Amino acid sequence: QVQLVESGGGLVQAGDSLRLSCAASGRTLRSWGMGWFRQAPGKEREFVAAINWSGGRTYYADSVKGRFTISRDNAKNTVYLQMNSLKPEDTAVYYCAADPEFSGSYYYSTRRYDYWGQGTQVTVSS
Numbered sequence: 001q002v003q004l005v006e007s008g009g010g011l012v013q014a015g016d017s018l019r020l021s022c023a024a025s026g027r028t029l030r031s032w033g034m035g036w037f038r039q040a041p042g043k044e045r046e047f048v049a050a051i052n053w054s055g056g057r058t059y060y061a062d063s064v065k066g067r068f069t070i071s072r073d074n075a076k077n078t079v080y081l082q083m084n085s086l087k088p089e090d091t092a093v094y095y096c097a098a099d100p101e102f103s104g105s106y107y108y109s110t111r112r113y114d115y116w117g118q119g120t121q122v123t124v125s126s
Contacts, residue, residue: 002026002115004096009120012086016124020081022096022117029053029072033102034079035113036070038092038122045095047108049081059107064090086124093119 008020022034035050049070050059058070069082079096097113106112 002029002098004098004115004117006094006096006117006120009094009122011123011125014087014124014126016086017082017084018086018122020083020094020096020120020122022079022081024077024079024098028074029077029079029098030074031100033099033104033107034070034072035097035099035107036079036081036094037097037110038090038094039119040092043092045110047110048094050102050107051079052102052104057104059104061108083122086122088124088126091122091124093121095119 003025005023031053033052036048037045038048039045047061048064051070051072055072067085072079096117098115099113
């Protein structure tokens with residue numbers, strides 16, 4: 001069983017930066033793909049970013065491209081989401097997720113991912 005724990009959320013002002021972390025335990029994620037999703041109140045969970053096992057391939061939602069960067073440190077079993085130039089519309093609970101059979105297909109779908117963290121709140125004030 002894999003446990004994912006997100007951290008790094010908080011309350012910031014528009015234009016600020018935050019770095020989210022997702023620490024995994026229970027097994028190594030070295031060969032797994034990882035994703036970040038977010039869910040705002042009253043909205044469906046949406047894709048934010050994904051990364052393959054090596055970090056050589058990354059994928060982003062259009063709404064965050066150029067502002068957010070996903071990365072991973074397999075030695076630390078941790079995935080990161082660097083968020084710059086934050087906007088009020090980025091306000092949401094952010095979740096990390098793990099896919100043991102990540103191939104780059106349907107990386108944007110919640111159904112690809114087998115394990116989820118509990119989420120961390122990000123609030124951006126205007």
